[in-house]
Amino acid sequence: MLKFHPPGFGQKFTQTSLGTIAYYTQAQGITETPIVFLHSFGGGSSAYEWSKVYPFFESTIAPDLIGWGDSSHPARDYRPEDYVMMVAEFLEKISDQPVTLVAASLTGALAIRLATQRPELVRSLFLVCPSGFDDFGQNAGRRIPLDIINTPILDRIIYTIGATNDLAVRNFLENFLFANRDRITPEIVNAYLESARKSNAEYAALSFLRGDLYFDLSLYLPQLNTPTAIVWGNQALFTDVNLGRRIAAANPQAIRRFEVVPESGVLAHLEQPAIVARLLKQWINSETD
Template structure:
């Protein structure tokens, strides 16, 4: 399959969905979350030399529609399944960043027969810790306050100030350029409303409220790679220790001198890790009996309890 790298559109359940489709070979699905598909700009072209890359804007993000709709992890996973079906793609390696890691894990839990591998980049769901900025975005009045902060003039001054602080490498400004891009997008009322709904499903004022810890044993049948920036200010990289404890077979890579976006900070290192992971693992073969065995034996194992402030959820989430 070959396609040019341009944004395409398809209607799913009456809502416009934007995505990039390019390359040839086994399918690699990248989730565009918090920003949109452009967050993957530095890695799409190199990956498309060996893989069919699908980089969607999830509902409520980027150029996709932003209706009042289901913005739960399960809803997003269903949307990914439907998009793959419309594109006539049978199976894919799923790459998810941040909240998209949760969508990726949800997708793998709901549709293991469609999932070959998982690559999670700075995923949520491994501990309650999360940036105060994210917690603030879940509070009542966020949309109204952001509506004022993104008025013409105010928005331009703040955006320029954030980018100058990042360029000067001031303390605490890691990833502030990416945050500035997200902030600028909130000038659109539908975008900030969708972001508010998305975040409230997984975060409250105390931090993250969903966890993957109670169902992590299911990754035994799924090749899993977790990539984290050592200086992540959004979700601390220390949470990667939980991956090693819960999923001993997973590959965990910490990228030095990188924040919440290692695929943008160090694209060559990110590409090296992903390519090596893909080359050194075999696609998961869905086995219903194996899944039943894991569920039976997993239920009898000591389960690491969610930390204070988190709740287990029925699907495996990241």
């Protein structure tokens, strides 16, 4: 996946209890407080998702989480606890100080869980459309019925048809992730395809589609003390901007900023990276003043 990342960034590897994590960082190394970027979940997701934002910053680290991209793809059913543990182990390996943690969608919700459980690892949070997809007891909705996605063999066929060919990936991006299809480039499609075609890539993706990774984020919001900023694409599907406002209102002491990105879906950082990079820079500067 390195070819999809900007010049000047290299690929490194580190071990966690669930396998090897591949991550991308500046070739010259980390010189300041690290900014760690966590990609969202969905067929073909990877650290590429943040590759149009993190070049604007120094000391950035963007991992492919276990089950995605160039990291290990163990054949297992994944649970939220797996990723909270995995990210904690990763942060302990790559930094001896608290990091600024940047995440999106479900990993944004997982980042909040991590910050409540291991606050010493996280200096601040910058989250795009964070959701546990079962927030406030309201399921965000599945695109495929459970009786179908839980059927052995059929679930693999659905993944192969829906995530590993050019037309399906473009359709997924156009109809579910982006507000403006004209912003979808061949590079974006190819990056998603390469990740989706990795051996055993279906295990993490199907855990997400089945809802195995869903949880109620609202249960963790009262425990959050880490300074947090949230940005939300105004055309995000399944988890719309009203959910974002409700999440922000649940803990205004910790969630200090809430910004809406116009004409954007759930991947505002890939669809409108300049806007998200500016908001992230403002947030970091405000936290260091």
